[in-house]
Amino acid sequence: xxxxxxxxxxxxxxxxxxxLAGCDSxxxxxxxxxxxxxxxxxxxxxxxxxxxxxxxxESAVTPEAAFPEYFISDEAPEVPPNWFLTVGGLVDxxxxxxxxxxxxxxxxxxxxxHHCVEGWSAVASWRGLRVSDLAKVVGLKPxxxxxxxxxxxxGYWSSWDLASAMHPQTLLAWGMNGHPxxxxxxxxxxxxxxxxxxxxxxKYLAEVNFLAEKTGGYWxxxxxxxxxxx
Ligand SMILES: Nc1nc2c(c(=O)[nH]1)N[C@H]1C(S)=C(S)[C@@H](COP(=O)(O)O)O[C@H]1N2
Ligand SMILES: [Mo]
Numbered sequence: 001x002x003x004x005x006x007x008x009x010x011x012x013x014x015x016x017x018x019x020l021a022g023c024d025s026x027x028x029x030x031x032x033x034x035x036x037x038x039x040x041x042x043x044x045x046x047x048x049x050x051x052x053x054x055x056x057x058e059s060a061v062t063p064e065a066a067f068p069e070y071f072i073s074d075e076a077p078e079v080p081p082n083w084f085l086t087v088g089g090l091v092d093x094x095x096x097x098x099x100x101x102x103x104x105x106x107x108x109x110x111x112x113x114h115h116c117v118e119g120w121s122a123v124a125s126w127r128g129l130r131v132s133d134l135a136k137v138v139g140l141k142p143x144x145x146x147x148x149x150x151x152x153x154x155g156y157w158s159s160w161d162l163a164s165a166m167h168p169q170t171l172l173a174w175g176m177n178g179h180p181x182x183x184x185x186x187x188x189x190x191x192x193x194x195x196x197x198x199x200x201x202x203k204y205l206a207e208v209n210f211l212a213e214k215t216g217g218y219w220x221x222x223x224x225x226x227x228x229x230x
Contacts, residue, residue, distance in 0.1 A: 036226070043227040049163045053194035053230070055111040062122040064177060069184035070116065070198070072218065073154045076183040077204050080152060083188055085172075089148070089209035092139030099188050103174060105129040105137070110169055115230055116198040126192040127175030132166045134208065146214045149191050150207035158191075158200045158217035161227065162210075169194035172205065197228040 069076065085102065088094040109127045131147065147165035150157040164170060170193040174181060181187040186203025193201055199219045220226045 039225070040227040043229050044161055044163070047161075047163060047195070047229055049167055053112075053169055055194075056113050056123045058111070060113070060123045061111065061177065062124060064124075067122045067124060067185075068116070068120055070118075071153055071184075071203065072156055077153045078183060079188050079204075085189060085205060086207045087134065087138050087209075088207070089211045090141040090144045091210050092141060094138065099174060102129055102134075102172065102189065105133050107175075108168075108171055109175075110171065110192075110194065112169070112192060112194045114198055114201075117224065124176050125178070126171060126173040127178075128171040128173035128189070128192065130168060131170050131172060131191075131208070132168065134172065135166065135210065138210070140210055143212045144210040146211045148207070148209040148211055148215050149202040149205060150209070151202045151204040152206040153204040156202060156204070156218045157215070158202050158220065159211070159215040159226075160196070160200060161214075164193070164195050164227075164229070167193065167195050170196075172208075195230055197225075197230060199224060200228050 071077065084096040084098050086094075086096050106129065107127055108130055109125055111123060111125045113121055113123050115121045145162050146159050147162060148157060148159040170191070172189055173186075173192040174189050176182070176185055181190060186205070189205045190203040191201045191205065200217070214226070217224075217226070220228075
């Protein structure tokens with residue numbers, strides 16, 4: 001069975017959504033934008049960084065053949081030769097990390113139910129390091145409020161509020177169900193989190209940047225909710 005959901009269908013859905021949202025008059029636009037900001041602020045205010053999301057039981061794990069693979073590129077992007085993760089922004093020790101260096105940081109395993117706005121959800125067990133542990137290694141400067149994740153998959157990216165990125169269930173994952181990530185699921189490294197919707201969880205990671213400003217995102221800039229908490 002082919003579990004890949006056509007990118008075209010997703011793009012068509014997004015186009016329809018933006019048509020619906022396509023109110024041209026300025027006051028309507030600014031009202032909608034104000035409502036969106038209000039909504040994001042409200043969601044951020046009720047988000048509790050300490051509260052752990054419950055893990056689905058082992059029996060809830062989705063057979064891998066039935067776990068959809070989603071990417072905006074036409075083909076699942078291959079890992080570039082000599083891949084490394086670049087970590088920068090407002091940090092004391094910016095740097096590049098090989099996969100081996102990242103795998104040497106304390107690994108965390110968690111089962112998470114993935115929610116995609118396209119209307120599917122699926123469960124896997126993910127393994128990787130906490131974004132908060134990476135933050136300790138590079139040292140955040142005062143003024144960091146957002147974390148930006150950038151992919152080598154057609155320039156896909158997403159920016160997150162710092163609290164959600166520092167949540168103990170937000171990982172840079174290199175393993176899925178006991179094996180390394182496959183290209184379909186974001187090899188060699190991706191974001192995985194119990195506190196965000198699927199489109200915030202960048203696959204094919206290339207960069208992590210700790211920033212003072214939010215920088216939108218691939219779907220977020222096309223009208224999807226920026227905070228996108230689960
Ligand atoms: N680089 C990159 N990351 C991405 C995407 C993408 O197209 N490119 N799609 C997002 C969406 S919409 C979802 S639902 C999940 C899908 O993850 P999966 O393919 O492992 O199921 O990845 C997210 N991260
Ligand atoms: Mo998605």
